[in-house]
Amino acid sequence: MTDGFSGSDLKNLCIAAAYCPVREFLRKEKGKVGSSAPADSRIMIELLQWNERYGEGGSTGSQKKTSSG
Template sequence: MEELLWFGEGEKYVKVVFSLASKITPSVIFVDEVDNMLGRRENTGEHEAMRKMKNEFMVNWDGLRTKDTERVLVLAATNRPFDLDEGYSGTDLKNLCVTAANRPIKEILEKEKKEHAATLAEGKPAPALSGSSDIRSLNIEDFKHVHQQVYQAAIKLPGDA
């Protein structure tokens, strides 16, 4: 009975961790060996309490219960990346993040280039350069764009023509 009680505590602990993280934002929740905790949910031999804990974690991780003002980052590590991401290495994911983070900077540089060319054509003095506060925040569209433009074109998945 004690083992079932311990297993049943997992769902509660997940709620507590995310609740605390949202109260002290910005915060980072780090999960080591996430593959052990969040393996496939369709495992038939899995205990009901473990499935509930996984579901609670995924709901919180996905942000379904978070407010727009909360800044909680979930960072996970694994020794078995192929069990989690269909084959992207840590380097692939790092490059995706760096390229996506550069997208807002590239946008502002392009804008300044166009403005500079337009003012020179009109004979006006060059406009002031943008500051770091003028750069927009990174968003999910940056990641989608980079993934679509760079990784979809560079990586042929099995079955692709």
């Protein structure tokens, strides 16, 4: 069953499998909990602008260049 898999492959497979129930739980619960800030609030608008500029996770290599850089 595990022929051809390295130890690292098996570790990653186990981690992915362990997250499946967590993802399913979050999917179910997401509809039960509302956001704490309205989507049109100033801070949310700034966050969305930041995310457009820099992407999720910080530096993703797909940053938009400014006119000076």
